Amino acid sequence: MNPVNYLYLAAVLFTIGAAGVLIRRNAIVVFMCVELMLNACNLAFVTFSRLHGNLDGQIIAFFTMVVAAAEVVIGLAIIVSVFRTRHSASVDDASLLKL
C-alpha cells in the first residue's frame, strides 16, 4: 500500500472537520471540529515526515499540538465566559460582528 493513503485520509478528515465548523452551531462542537482539522493536519505532517525520511514533519506536528492545547484552553475559557453572559453556547447568538 502507498502511504499516500494517509494523506487522503487526512484530507477527508480535514474536510469533514471543516464541514462541521461550517454547519454546527454549538460552539463546543465547532471547536471540536477545529481540533479534528488540526489532527488531520498532524497526520499529514507525520506522513510527510515518513515520506521524506526526516523528523521535521513530526516536529511541526508536535508544535501544532502544543499550540492546539493552548488554543483549546483559551477557546474553552472564552466559550465558558460567553455562556455565562448570554446563557447560550450557540455561535449564531454572537452575531455582533456586523456592528
Place this chain on the structure above:
Amino acid sequence: MSALAAAGTTSIGEAVQFWLLATVAVLGALATVLMKKAVHSALSLAGTMIVLAVFYLANGAYFLGIVQIVVYTGAIMMLFLFVVMLVGVTAADSLKETIRGQRLLAGLCVLGFGILLIAGIANAALKDFDGLGQANSGGNVQGLAALVFTKYVFAFEITGALLITAAVGAMVLTHRERAQRPAGQRERAEARIREGKHVPPLPAPGVYARHNAVDIPGLLPDGTPSELTVNPTLRARGQIRDVSGEALQELAALEQRSAEWVTGGRGEDGRSASGAKEARK
C-alpha cells in the same frame, strides 16, 4: 510495525490495519459532526484521535503517538467533556439551519475543497519514499529532542511562552470578579415578592413512600406533574421519571375499592365478608 515504518516499504498488515482503522476514524469524524449531543460528539472525536495515535505509531512517530493519546485524548478531550458538563448539556441543539443557504454553500465549498485537495495530492504523485530509517536510527525521541533543542529551539521557547500565556489567559477569562455583594436570602426573598411569582420557595420533587428521588416531579392536585419541582438540568436531559400515569391508576383503584367497601358494608355479613375477600384478591 516499527520496522516497517523504518523501511521504505509498507506491508499487508499495515494495509489491513489502515483500512480498518481509517474506516473507524472517518466514522468517528462523521459522528463528531452529526451527533446531536455535544457529549457524543466529544466521545466520538476521542475515538478518532485514538485511531490517529495508532497511525502515528504506524508511521514511526512513536513520541507523537504517545503524546497524542496523553495530551489530546487524555487532556484536551477531557477538558472538552468538563466544559460540556459545566456549560450544562442543554437539550441537543437542533441541527436545523437558521442562516439561509448556509448549509448549501457549506456543502458546496466543502465538496469542492475536498475534491481539489484530493486531486492535489493525487497529482503530487508520490510513488516511492524513503522511510525513517536513519532518521529514527538514534531513537525517535532522541531525534526529535535533537531537533527541538537545536534547530527549533526558538520555536520551542516561544511555544513555552505561549502555553504560560494561555494558562494565564484562561484564568483571566474565566475568573469572574464579583461586581457587588451577592444577594443574601433576604434580598432574594424580597425580589421574589416583588416579582410576585413563586412567592413561596420552589416546590419539592414528588417524594413518595415507594421511591424517594429528585428526578420525579411532584404532582399537581389533578395528578399532572409539575416541571417546577425538578432540577432544570435533569429536565434538559430528559431524565425525568414521570410517575403521574401509575399514580392516577392507583388513585382510581383506591377509589374503586373504597366504593366496593361502602356497598359491601350495606349487605349481610357473609356477602360483605366475601366481597371483602374478593376485593383483597
Place this chain on the structure above:
Amino acid sequence: MSFPLLTVTAAVPAAGAVATAAVPAARRAAAKWLALAFSLATLVLAAVQLARFDPDSGKPFQLTESHAWIKSFGVRYDLGVDGIAVVLIALTALLVPFVILAGWHDADPLEEAEPNRRWRPTQGFFALILLVEAMVVISFEATDVFLFYIFFEAMLIPVYFLVGGFGDRAGARSEEETAARRSYAAVKFLLYNLAGGLIMMAAVIGLYAVTAHQLGTGTFSLTEIVQARADGRLQFATVTERALFLGFFFAFAVKAPLWPLHTWLPGAMGEATAPVAVLITAVVDKVGTFAMLRFCLQLFPEASKWATPVIVVLSVIGILYGALLAVAQKDIKRLIAYASISHFGFIVLGIFAMTTQGQGGATLYMVNHGISTAALMLVAGFLISRRGSRLIADYGGVQKVAPVLAGTFMVGGLATLSLPGLAPFVSEFLVLVGTFSRYPAAGIVATLGIVLAALYVLVLYQRTMTGPVKDEVRGMPDLRVRELVVVGPLIALLLFLGVYPKPLTKIIDPAVGHTMSQVHRTDPKPDVPANDVEAAK
C-alpha cells in the same frame, strides 16, 4: 556639490508650515506673521532662481540636483528647472504672500457670541497654505516622474482640508448648510483628482515596466528616458505609448481642468474662501497644464501628436463652454470659476497647437492667468466679505460707495477679458495665433471666446458695480490698506507684463523651443515670408 537651491526653495515653505502649525493657539497673530515671513523668504529664493537661471545656455535643465532615492525601483531625487518651470515657481512664490495677506482674517476663530460654532485654527490655515506652496514648488522642480507623482498627489491633501475646513460662510442660511456644501465640494475635489491620480499611477508603473524591460534597469528619470528615446535604446510600441500618454493626460486634464472633467472646480472655488480659490486655480491647477508640457509631450511625443486633434477640439469646446456658463452664473465666485475653465481651455489649446507661439503663449498664459484671476478673485472676495453674499443680484451701484474697490474690480475684469495693454492679452493672442497657424478653424472658433469673455465680465461689472445704489450696499467701506497692498502690486504687474513681457518670453522661449524639438514639430512657414525678403534687401 553646489548649494541645493531648488531643494531649499521647496523646503523653506515646508519648514514654514511646520513652524506655523507649532505656534501656540493663543498667539494667532504671530502665526500669521510667521507664515508671511516664510512665504516672502520663498519669494526671495524664487527670485534667486530666476537670477541664476541662464536661458541661453543650451542645457534643458539647470540648477539640477540628483540623488538616488529608492534604488530598487530606480527612483531618483532629481530636481531641475527649465525656463517654464522657473517662471511658474516664481509665479507661485509671488502669489502665496498675497494669498496669505488676503486671507489674513479668514481663519480667525468665530467670535464667542456664537458658542456652538466650530473653532477654526488659524495656525492650521496658514500652515496648509505653505504646505501647498512647498508641494507645488517641488512638483515644478521634479524631473523624476515618480517624485513628481508623489507630490502631485500629496498636494490634494492640504487643499482638501483648506476647502473642507475653511469654507466661505457667505450667502448661506446656516453654518450647517455651508458645512454640508463645503464638505461636498471638498470630497468631490478629492475624489475627482484621486481618480485621475490613480489612472496616472497605473501609467507610471507601466512606464517603469517598459523602461525596465527595454533598458534593463527601470527608471523614472525624465532626462534619461528622453535620452534613451533619442539614441533609440528605447522605443515604445504605438499602443503602449498611447495608453501611457492617456494615463498621464487624464490626470493632468482633471487637474487642469479640461472640459468635460471640470465639474469639481466651480464647487471647490465657490465654497472655498477667495484666497484658497486663488490658490487652487492660480497655483495648483497650473501643475496640471505644466505637467502636460513637461511630461506628456516630452515622454510621449508620438502619442501627443496622435491625440492632438481630439484635445484641440476638447479645449475649444472648453473655451466656449466655460464662457457661456460663466454668463449664466448667479454666484460671483462660480462665475470666475467658469471663466477660469474657459482660460484653461486656452492654455491647453496653446500647448497642443504644437507651435512656438502656442506653447510660449500657453506658458505665459499660465502666469498671466494666475495674476489676473488672483486680482479679480481677491477683490471679489473683499466685496463678498463686506456684503456677506455671493449672489450677483445682491449687489448694485457699488462704484458709488466704494470707487477704488470698483476700479480694481474693473481692472481685474478687463484683465480677465484680456484687454490689450494688460498681461493676459499677450498670452491669449499668442495662443490664438499659434493655434490659427496650424488649425485655422480651431483658432477662429476660439476667437469667439474673447467676445463671450467681454460679455460675462461686463455683465458682472454692470450688475454689481453700476446702477442705483442698493440699500444693503450703502455704507460699504472702500478697500482698506491691507487689501490695497494685496491688489495694488498685482495690478501693477498686470500692466507691466502687458506692456513689457519680454523678460518672461526671453526665459520661456528657449524652453519652448526645446519642447518643440522633443516633439519634432516646427512652426508652419508663411506663404510669403515678407520679413525675410525685407531682410534680404
Place this chain on the structure above:
Amino acid sequence: MENLIGLLVAAPLLGAAVLLCGGRRLDRVDHWIGTLLAAVSFALGAVLFADLLGKDAGARTLTSHLFSWVPVGGFRADVAFRLDQLSMTFVLLITGVGTLIHLYSVGYMEHDERRRRFFGYLNLFLAAMLLLVLADNYLLLYVGWEGVGLASYLLIGFWQHKPSAATAAKKAFLVNRVGDMGLSIAIMLMFTTFGTFAFGPVLTHATDAGEGKLTAIGLMLLLAACGKSAQVPLQSWLGDAMEGPTPVSALIHAATMVTAGVYLITRSGAIFNAAPDAQTAVVTVGAVTLLFGAIVGCAKDDIKKALAGSTMSQIGYMILAAGLGPVGYVFAIMHLVTHGFFKAGLFLGAGSVMHGMNDEVDMRRYGGLRTYMPVTFVTFGLGYLAIIGFPGLSGFFSKDKIIEAAFAKGGTEGWILGGAALLGAAITAYYMTRVMILTFFGEKRWQPDADGNRPHPHESPRTMTIPMVVLAVGSVFAGGLFSINDTFLKWLEPVTGHAEGNSPLSAIEVTAATMVVLVLGVALAWAQYGRGPVPVTAPRGNALVRAARRDLLQDDFNHVVLVRGGEELTRGLVRADHSVVDGIVNGTAAAVGGLSSRMRRLQNGYARSYAVSMFGGAAVLIAATLLMRAV
C-alpha cells in the same frame, strides 16, 4: 524728431495716469491738467507737422522703434511708431478737436463730482487713439483699437448710476468686440500669410499673396471697421452711445473714434486693392449704411440720436469712398476731416442747447432758441450748412468728390453707388434741416422737466462757446483750403496713392445734381416742419417712420436672435452641465454607493457565513494553484 512721436502718445497717457490714480487732492485742478496735456500733444503734433512739411513729399515718413514687445519664435511684435501724412492728418485732427473738446468739457462738466475721472478717461482716449493711428504694426494698432473701445465704454457709461448708460456702454463694448474679433483674425491671417504684421512688409508684399487670402483678410478688416465705425450690421451701438456726456459724443462718436474704421481700410489700401471682392463688400456696406443712418436720423426726436444717425451715414460715405480704392481714399480722409469739424461742432452745439434746456433732448420740446443762444445758433447753423454740402463750405467739397468718385466706379455698380450717395445727400439735407428748424425756429414748445422747473435758455459760458466757434470756422473753411489746387490730395497721395476715376458724369453735372437733391431735401423739410406748428408729441407716423424710430428694427432683431437665443443657450447649457456632465460623475458615485450598500448585506455578522466565504476562498486558491500547475 522721432522721439517726439513717443511723447505725443505719452503726454495724454501721463495725464490719464495722474488723474485716475491721483486721488482727491487733484480735484480742483484736474480739468486744467487734462486740457493742458491734450494741448501739449497738439503742440507736439504741430511741431511734427511742421517737420514733415519741411521734408519733400516722398520722404515724409518718420518711424520710431521704442522696444521689442512680444518676441516669441517667428512672432515679432514691436512697439514702434510710424508717422506719415495719413497718421499726421489724424494726429492733428485728434489732438486739435480733442483739445477743443477738453476745453468745452471744462465748462460742460463744471459741476460733476466725478469730473477728475472724466478728464482722466478723455486723456486715456486721446492716448489710445493716437496709438491707433501711429502704430507701425497691426498688433499695436489693435492695442489702440481696443484702448479707444475701453475709453468709449468708460465714457458712455460715465453716469453709471443710470442703468441705461451702463447698458449702453456694455452694448458698445460688446458690439465693438465682435469687430475686434475680425481684426484679430485678420492679424492671424497676416501672420500665417506674411509671417509678420508690420505695415511695411505686409503692405509692400500684399500683391505676392494669393487673392483668396487677401480677400479673407480684407473681409475681416471690414468686420473690424464695421464694429468701430458703426456700419451695418454692427451699427446698433452708436445710437445708445448717446447716453454718454455730450462732449464724449462729439469727440469719440462723431469726430475721431468712429472714423477709425476708415483709417484702417485706407491704411490697408494695398490689401484691398488686390482683393476686388473685399472692395465690393466695403462699398456695399458703405452705401447701405449711409442710407440706413440717414433714414434713422430722419425719424429721431432726440437731437443727439438724430445727429448719431447722421454720423453713421456720413461715415458710410467715407467707407464707400475708401471702398472705391485709390479713386476714393483721399476723399474719404478729406471728408473724414471736414466731418470731424462740423459734426463735432454740431454735437457741441447740441450739448450747449441741452445745457440751456436743463438736459432736455427731445427736439419737439425746443423751438425758437435762436434768439436765446445766438452763438450756439450761428455755429450750429454753419455746421448745418457744412454738412448738407452748401456750396463753398467744407462738406460741399468733400462729399461732392465722394459722389463723383462713386459714379466713377463705372458700370451699373457706379450708377447704383452714385445714386445711393445722391439719395443720401438729399436725406441728409432733409433731416439736418428738420433738426435745425425744430431746434432754433418755430414757436417755443418748452416743457417743464421732471422736477417741474421750466427751462431758462441761456448762452453757454465762454469755455464752451470758444471751441464751438473754432470748429465752426473749421467747418466753413477746411474743405475750401484742402481743395485749393488739391493741397490735400497732394499731401496724402504718397501714402494712399490716387487715381483719377473716369466718371460718366462730369464734375459739373454731379455738382448740379447734388444741388438739386439738396434743395429738394431742404424744401421737403421746410414744408413739413417750417410752415405749421409742430406737435410736441410725435405723431404715430407710417410703418417706415415707426421702424426708423426703432433703428429699423435692428435692435429688436438683435434682441430676439442674439439676446434671447443666447439666454436660452446658456440656460440650457447650465442645465446640461448639471444634469449631464456632472450627472455622469455623480451617477458613477451613486452607483458605487448602491453597490457597496448591497455588498453590505453579506456582512450578516454570523461567524459561520464568514467562515464559509473564507473556506470558499481557500478552495478557489487551491484551484488557482492547481491550474497554474496544469498550464
